[in-house]
Amino acid sequence: MPSREEISYFGAGPAPLPTPVIEQSAEALVNFENTGLGLSEISHRSPTANKVLADAKSALSTLYDIPLEGDDAYEILFMQGGGTGEFSASVQACVGWWVERRRRRAVAELGEGKDAEVVERVRKEIKEELKLDYLVTGSWSLKASQEAARLIGSNYVNVAVDARKSNNGKFGVIPAESEWNLSDSKKSAMSYWCDNETVDGVEFPKFPDCLKGRTEDDGVVVADMSSNFVSRKINVRDYGMIFGGAQKNLGIAGITVIIVRKSLLALTPAPTFLQQLSDVLPSAIPPVVFDFATIAKNNSLYNTLPIFNLYVATLVLQSLVSTFAEKKVGGQEELANRKASLIYEALDQYSDTYHVVPDKSIRSRMNICFRIKPKADSNAEPGKWDEAREKEFLASAEKKNLMGLKGHRSVGGMRASNYNAVSLTSAEKLVAHLVEFAATS
Structure with missing residues (x-):
């Protein structure tokens, strides 16, 4: 029987983990820090679980220089559902934020107490302006765009680039930005791409120039980094939201990481308002376990977070901080x-x-x-x-x-x-x- 050192594993995910992390995690699964309990057996609301959560946030914010306080602060959330769950959650969140901006503007211009007029105005703007931009460069961004169409309707989904059209019907290129057909940033709710496509071997070489400098009034820049998370430097402030499943570079399946601009969470609309728009905007209300504002308010512990899975990711993050120091x-x-x-x-x-x-x-x-x-x-x-x-x-x-x-x-x-x-x-x-x-x- 070969040892771990003799095996070189190149699987696409779940992926290998550092042996010291596996060994320390194995001990924690049986008897965490001599408590007599395994880490998967303790309460997710216990002080121990909260420390694991805090340690994970600290290590990740250190690696990526994520601001956690101030005007440009971000929230780091740990959830479930994997990257596929975020295909849905990102759509519902970004559409909700877009709608809430429009609602607030309508109230400011029409005045308080004009509820019916506000609803009608936002309904009209949704029908005429709302778009979600997708850069389809591989199998996963394609699936994400299809999920958006399934949830809110294909008429709101703008495939700004379909790389297959430039490569004989197959993925394998990213067309020049001059060929992208992005929506007006003031009307777009989201610009979405998958930073690294595992199936097709395609990775964006850098952050798209045409998406730099977006403000709070522009569509949210969203990147799926499930398969190249913490593998290269990024400027977090370029993004409204980053997400990734853990099972490639961070740990084991069962944990999803979300880095989201804190100011966006304050734009979460009331479900009752969205319900009045269901004729033009179906499926815009996320399940509560995918509601970012709710998860943030509860420090990622609204429902039962798998603390052992998070602990594995925490050890990986801490090992990166320790190994690479100031780099x-x-x-x-x-x-x-x-x-x-x-x-x-x-x-x-x-x-x-x-x-x-x-x-x-x-x-x-x-x-x-x-x-x-x-x-x-x-x-x-x-x-x-x-x-x-x-x-x-x-x-x-x-x-x-x-x-x-x-x-x-x-x-x-x-x-x-x-x-x-x-x-x-x-x-x-x-x-x-x-x-x-x-x-x-």
Whole structure:
């Protein structure tokens, strides 16, 4: 039976965790700090649970330089439902904030006591102006846009870019910003993208220039960072909301992290007002467990938060703070870039054997997707991949304890997920296998 040190795991999620975190978490699951109870057995409202929560917030705010006080303060929330749950929650939150802004403006201009007129004016503005912008660059942003259409109607959803239209019907590029068809920022409720697409191996190389400098009167900038969370430096103040599931870079499934501008939470509209608009805006009221203002008011403890799952994420965050010190998340970015560069350099060096799926300009550092070409002397049809060789590659990799390399079923081929806990040594072992396979197969 191989040890953890002998296994190099490149699965897309759930992903590997640092061994010290696993070991400390295992102890906490059985007997947390000699209390005689496991961490999953204690009350989520206990002082112990509150300390875990506070420690997680402190470490994350340190890594990302998140302001927790002042005019530009953010809330850090821990919830459930994963990234998929946030597809829905982000829509309902941003639409609610948009509606509340319009309601307040209508009251200011029409005067108090004009309830019917206010409702009618906001209804008219919804029908004529409301849009949610989606940058569809891969499978997950596509799913997010489809969920928005399911909840509030496709007429309110603006797919500002569909990358498939620039790549023969497949994901693998991000068109230039000049080709994006964003709504007027004063009318948009949200501009949404998935920063890293795990299925398609696509990652935004930087924050979009056209979304910089947005104010409180503009649509909320929302990013799904489930698969590249705490892997590179960001300016949190560029975003209205960031979310991510924990099971890639942070911990185990069951925890979702939300970083949201605190001022937005004060815009949560009364459900009774939204109910009067249900004829033009269905499904705009979130379930209470997805209501950010409620969760923030209760310090993420409105319902039973899985404290053990949060503890695992806390240990990961604290280890990053300890490891990289003043570099903060920039230290992890350097390591992630180094590992990804090694792998891509090998793939490019043996381009007669390997084909990297996405365009070079937007290759993901987290999910490296590639196919294997037929041999030069084969009679294979041009443009086809050699699935037999791909199976041979995977089988020979597993014999070397290089696991989890099979690509997503919708894309095929191979996918090496280079998450934070994948060691440099593991990346080097994969590179050695790439070189050997290209030379001998």
